[in-house]
Amino acid sequence: MQEERADAARNRKAILEAADDLFATSDSPSEVSMDDIARAAGVGKGTLFRRFGDRRNLIQQVYAVRLAPLREQIESGPPPLGPDTPPRERVSAIIDAIAVVKLDNAHLMLALEEGSGPTNGLHKSPDYVAVHGLLRDLVASKFGKSRASWIAHSLLANIRADLLGHLVKGEGMSHSDIRLSLRDFVAHTLDY
Numbered sequence: 001m002q003e004e005r006a007d008a009a010r011n012r013k014a015i016l017e018a019a020d021d022l023f024a025t026s027d028s029p030s031e032v033s034m035d036d037i038a039r040a041a042g043v044g045k046g047t048l049f050r051r052f053g054d055r056r057n058l059i060q061q062v063y064a065v066r067l068a069p070l071r072e073q074i075e076s077g078p079p080p081l082g083p084d085t086p087p088r089e090r091v092s093a094i095i096d097a098i099a100v101v102k103l104d105n106a107h108l109m110l111a112l113e114e115g116s117g118p119t120n121g122l123h124k125s126p127d128y129v130a131v132h133g134l135l136r137d138l139v140a141s142k143f144g145k146s147r148a149s150w151i152a153h154s155l156l157a158n159i160r161a162d163l164l165g166h167l168v169k170g171e172g173m174s175h176s177d178i179r180l181s182l183r184d185f186v187a188h189t190l191d192y
Contacts, residue, residue, distance in 0.1 A: 005127055012043040015048060020062050020108070034058075054113070063108045067127070070097055074134070075139035087138040091155070092186045093187075094135065099159045103168070103175050109161030123153075132156060139190065150190075151189065158185060 020039035022032045034055055036099055038048045052058040052124070070081075079085040080093035103107045113122060122128055135152035157163075159182070167173040173181075 011041070012051060015043060015051065015058070016062050016065065017041070019058055019067050023062075023107040023111050026107070029107060032111070059108060059112045063105065063112055066108065067101060067103050070101055073097070073112070074131075087141065088190050091135055091138050091190060092183060093157060094131070095155055095182055095186050096179055098131065099164065099179060100175075102161050102164055103161055105180065106161060106165055106168075109167055111164060113161045128156070142190065155186065155189065158182060 014171060015037065019032075019037045020038055022040055023029050026032050032088045034048055037058070048058070052061060072082040074094060074097075076082060080089050081097055082090075085093065123132075132149075132152045134181070135155055136148045139151050140148035164178065167178055168175070
């Protein structure tokens with residue numbers, strides 16, 4: 001693989017930082033345009049589109065940087081997230097860890113999940129497919145394969161960014177209250 005040129009690396013970093021900052025400071029992530037990001041990064045719009053393709057891919061790459069440590073812990077880390085953890089404990093830990101990342105990165109998650117109906121493909125995104133598959137496999141031994149997929153989707157529905165945002169801003173819940181409620185919900189769902 002060819003090494004990235006120094007100017008391309010600088011542009012990439014400037015774009016990712018500008019996008020992250022604009023989403024973090026915007027009242028409505030949907031209002032942040034590719035023009036806004038290009039201008040804030042000091043690059044041409046063509047550079048932005050050549051590098052990232054579209055807005056959704058750009059947001060996914062900004063988020064991927066923030067998600068990488070969690071992904072590594074889930075794939076090969078120690079308990080409670082890693083593969084050597086008993087399934088019920090691991091499911092609870094994964095849901096909690098994802099909720100923390102989403103709560104800490106609400107601006108990016110809202111931008112990424114906006115309009116996440118059947119037409120925009122959230123449920124087909126690589127991150128969603130991977131975590132859904134893992135959760136499904138972890139609960140299948142207890143609930144059977146026919147129910148496991150639905151249970152995994154149900155668990156993930158409780159940590160959608162729009163719901164978490166509503167709980168914080170609309171209902172005044174603290175992050176710790178949300179995490180405690182999620183732990184209770186997972187325990188009840190998995191009956192332990």
